[in-house]
Amino acid sequence: MKNSTLGDLKVDQTGVVCKIHGDSRFISRIISIGLTPNSSFTVLQNDGRSPVLVYCRDTIIAINRKECAQIEVSL
Amino acid sequence: MKTIALLGQPNSGKSTLYNALTGAHQRVGNWPGKTVEKAEGDFFYKEQLFRIADLPGSYGLTANSEEEVVTRDFIERGNADLVCLIVDASQLERSLFMLADFAGIHCPAMLVLNMMDVAKENGKTIDVAKIESLLGIPVLGFTASDDAEYPKFYETLEKAVENPRILSAEGIRKIADAVKDSSVERLESLLDGADFGVREHFWVASKLLENDPLVMAEVRATVSPDRFAEVEAVLKSEKSAGGLITGEAKYRWISEILRDSVVEKKNVVKLSRFDKIATHRIKGKLLAFGIMFVTLIGCMVLALPGMMIGFGLMSVSGPVVHSISESLGIWPVLESFVNGVLIGGLGLTICMTSFVFAIVFVFALVENVGYMARFSYVFDSWLSRLGLHGKAIMPLFSGLACTAGAACGTRVLDMRGQRLFAMVLLWGIPCGAKLSVVLFLATAFFGSAAPLFALVFLILIFASFYLSSKIFGGKLLPLEERVGMIMELPPYHKPQWKALLKMVGRNTWSVFKKALVIIVSASLIFWALSYSSDGNVENTVLYTIGNAIEPVTKLFGMRWQLFVSYLGGVFSKEASLGIMSTIFGSTDTAFSLISRDDAGANLAEVLSAAVSKPEALAFVFASMFNVPCVLAMGSTYREANSLKWMFAIMGYYFAISLGLAFVAYHVGLLIF
Ligand SMILES: Nc1nc2c(ncn2[C@@H]2O[C@H](COP(=O)(O)OP(=O)(O)OP(=O)(O)O)[C@@H](O)[C@H]2O)c(=O)[nH]1
Numbered sequence: 202m203k204n205s206t207l208g209d210l211k212v213d214q215t216g217v218v219c220k221i222h223g224d225s226r227f228i229s230r231i232i233s234i235g236l237t238p239n240s241s242f243t244v245l246q247n248d249g250r251s252p253v254l255v256y257c258r259d260t261i262i263a264i265n266r267k268e269c270a271q272i273e274v275s276l
Numbered sequence: 277m278k279t280i281a282l283l284g285q286p287n288s289g290k291s292t293l294y295n296a297l298t299g300a301h302q303r304v305g306n307w308p309g310k311t312v313e314k315a316e317g318d319f320f321y322k323e324q325l326f327r328i329a330d331l332p333g334s335y336g337l338t339a340n341s342e343e344e345v346v347t348r349d350f351i352e353r354g355n356a357d358l359v360c361l362i363v364d365a366s367q368l369e370r371s372l373f374m375l376a377d378f379a380g381i382h383c384p385a386m387l388v389l390n391m392m393d394v395a396k397e398n399g400k401t402i403d404v405a406k407i408e409s410l411l412g413i414p415v416l417g418f419t420a421s422d423d424a425e426y427p428k429f430y431e432t433l434e435k436a437v438e439n440p441r442i443l444s445a446e447g448i449r450k451i452a453d454a455v456k457d458s459s460v461e462r463l464e465s466l467l468d469g470a471d472f473g474v475r476e477h478f479w480v481a482s483k484l485l486e487n488d489p490l491v492m493a494e495v496r497a498t499v500s501p502d503r504f505a506e507v508e509a510v511l512k513s514e515k516s517a518g519g520l521i522t523g524e525a526k527y528r529w530i531s532e533i534l535r536d537s538v539v540e541k542k543n544v545v546k547l548s549r550f551d552k553i554a555t556h557r558i559k560g561k562l563l564a565f566g567i568m569f570v571t572l573i574g575c576m577v578l579a580l581p582g583m584m585i586g587f588g589l590m591s592v593s594g595p596v597v598h599s600i601s602e603s604l605g606i607w608p609v610l611e612s613f614v615n616g617v618l619i620g621g622l623g624l625t626i627c628m629t630s631f632v633f634a635i636v637f638v639f640a641l642v643e644n645v646g647y648m649a650r651f652s653y654v655f656d657s658w659l660s661r662l663g664l665h666g667k668a669i670m671p672l673f674s675g676l677a678c679t680a681g682a683a684c685g686t687r688v689l690d691m692r693g694q695r696l697f698a699m700v701l702l703w704g705i706p707c708g709a710k711l712s713v714v715l716f717l718a719t720a721f722f723g724s725a726a727p728l729f730a731l732v733f734l735i736l737i738f739a740s741f742y743l744s745s746k747i748f749g750g751k752l753l754p755l756e757e758r759v760g761m762i763m764e765l766p767p768y769h770k771p772q773w774k775a776l777l778k779m780v781g782r783n784t785w786s787v788f789k790k791a792l793v794i795i796v797s798a799s800l801i802f803w804a805l806s807y808s809s810d811g812n813v814e815n816t817v818l819y820t821i822g823n824a825i826e827p828v829t830k831l832f833g834m835r836w837q838l839f840v841s842y843l844g845g846v847f848s849k850e851a852s853l854g855i856m857s858t859i860f861g862s863t864d865t866a867f868s869l870i871s872r873d874d875a876g877a878n879l880a881e882v883l884s885a886a887v888s889k890p891e892a893l894a895f896v897f898a899s900m901f902n903v904p905c906v907l908a909m910g911s912t913y914r915e916a917n918s919l920k921w922m923f924a925i926m927g928y929y930f931a932i933s934l935g936l937a938f939v940a941y942h943v944g945l946l947i948f
């Protein structure tokens with residue numbers, strides 16, 4: 202699968218972050234909360250509307266859907 | 277005196293440690309020129325005075341928000357003798373990011389690995405000594421919620437102060453520079469020869485790459501224009517991705533440190549059954565509303581004893597003071613003063629404080645167990661439209677019970693701007709008392725049309741939210757700080773009852789003190805204005821003033837009687853009805869605000885006979901957005917930590933309510 206973003210993954214799928222797009226403010230936020238390129242994560246909840254819940258570096262992180270589209274992942 | 281700066285990510289246990297160390301010796305103020313709260317506390321250890329600055333929490337040290345600017349500023353100026361970093365041992369890798377972001381600032385540091393108990397429970401074994409030898413600063417494995425652990429903390433602190441150690445960024449630098457043609461390296465060489473105080477050049481170069489606005493401005497002012505042009509060229513080639521490079525290097529450094537010092541068993545992660553419900557789009561909201569209802573009821577139950585003491589005090593003291601003053605033959609004015617101002621004020625303050633206690637307690641509990649983040653998660657889509665954090669739903673909802681208590685509940689919001697804005701909205705939400713007064717008036721004046729008023733009221737409340745966000749939103753919630761939710765949902769914790777009760781107790785006590793001042797002063801003013809020796813309204817100052825400004829208040833459709841009742845509503849909602857019943861009703865009850873009798877059953881009849889329809893319309897609308905009450909003023913003052921803000925909010929609501937009255941009156945004149 203090429204070019205999927207975080208919002209495309211289903212529950213229990215595990216992926217690795219490839220690229221993060223966005224301005225430096227967004228990047229600094231997402232990095233400091235623990236999501237970096239090459240980090241792996243598991244999707245815990247993705248109902249198509251609410252923010253996506255992922256498990257990464259020992260904690261649950263909620264990410265707004267719009268922002269999810271800025272995070273490229275691979276399975 | 278040694279100054280210690282506490283630095284840690286949210287939920288790392290920073291507040292728990294801070295409260296345990298400083299106990300009651302805390303001060304809250306504002307950072308000069310910022311809407312950020314400044315918390316400082318003192319403690320003694322071995323006859324040495326330590327001052328602790330609890331720096332506003334953030335996940336890293338990039339200066340994007342005001343909170344982060346304050347934190348960064350404090351640290352890079354070298355204001356602290358020691359920086360105490362606190363991290364969550366159960367999520368070491370992520371939590372240590374703060375340490376990695378701090379590395380390269382040459383200020384003595386120590387590291388506290390908090391929540392060791394949780395880490396152990398999760399099957400993690402952490403070799404603290406190993407981490408200490410790798411980092412070169414004192415490191416302590418700790419459990420902040422366990423009193424027995426504190427001697428260990430003091431020992432490490434003593435060691436760190438006596439033998440200051442600095443955390444260099446060399447490890448991160450090696451990783452970052454390993455990349456061929458690394459831009460950090462290039463930036464660092466461009467900074468050659470410049471002086472950045474306690475900060476390593478590598479640290480400054482990293483922040484440049486991360487597009488940190490403060491560092492950018494500083495470098496521009498420090499290096500020559502040619503050099504700065506070169507710096508900009510490097511940054512341009514990286515665009516916004518520069519932060520990814522340094523970010524990755526920092527996490528790589530962290531995992532190198534943890535590789536040999538932490539053993540953990542991998543476990544499969546799933547959302548717990550409870551969290552599946554708690555974060556569900558619909559079920560989660562229902563659950564949250566359920567919890568809020570229970571909370572409200574819980575608040576009432578918890579507040580009841582206090583209310584009984586408060587009201588009991590007022591009703592018992594009346595006759596007692598009366599008989600004392602009679603037997604002593606003291607001036608009756610003194611009796612009225614003691615009853616009205618001193619005892620009445622104290623009684624009201626106790627009533628209010630009990631509400632505050634209940635709300636603060638329940639909110640702190642919800643936050644302490646970690647459920648609050650779920651609230652934010654499910655309500656974010658609603659409140660983010662106003663620029664508020666999802667958890668603001670709690671204080672706003674409890675505003676339906678008591679504005680004063682809810683104002684204290686705005687503490688759950690982390691940023692002062694958010695708190696102030698929530699308080700602005702809160703004043704527009706009718707508390708139980710206001711709602712019943714408005715509906716009573718609507719029914720008294722307009723009979724079966726009252727439900728229509730309820731509907732219009734509801735629409736106006738939402739309109740007031742919109743207006744508030746237009747007027748206050750820009751300043752309090754800067755647009756560039758409003759970003760889509762990226763939030764941690766922390767694991768659930770067992771509540772720490774002892775620390776919790778201590779914290780709630782301290783908060784309630786400080787509300788009590790401030791509220792007492794405000795309420796007694798307000799009581800004094802109202803008492804003086806409404807005192808008449810013979811109980812005749814026309815002998816009060818209030819009457820004189822009301823009469824004098826009647827030409828103006830008539831513009832808003834209020835004769836002096838109505839305007840005085842409106843002002844009474846500022847004191848308390850019931851006072852508004854009390855005044856009306858005295859002015860318009862039978863005059864055998866003495867005119868008094870505080871020891872008021874219940875509004876007579878026939879008040880509705882009397883009112884509709886005495887007040888014309890357009891006036892009634894104006895009065896009902898004025899009452900909807902009248903200032904909540906002195907209690908709410910008191911707690912808003914306390915929470916905002918600023919009289920200026922309290923008066924600003926007050927003026928805003930006066931303007932809305934009189935504006936509405938004006939429109940309603942003139943429309944009323946046309947239709948009736
Ligand atoms: N089991 C355990 N729980 C702890 C420990 N330290 C703190 N807690 C709990 O962890 C939760 C978060 O602690 P806080 O002190 O509020 O964390 P904080 O870093 O101040 O977080 P913010 O207030 O969001 O900045 C609370 O429920 C604490 O009671 C610990 O060592 N062990």
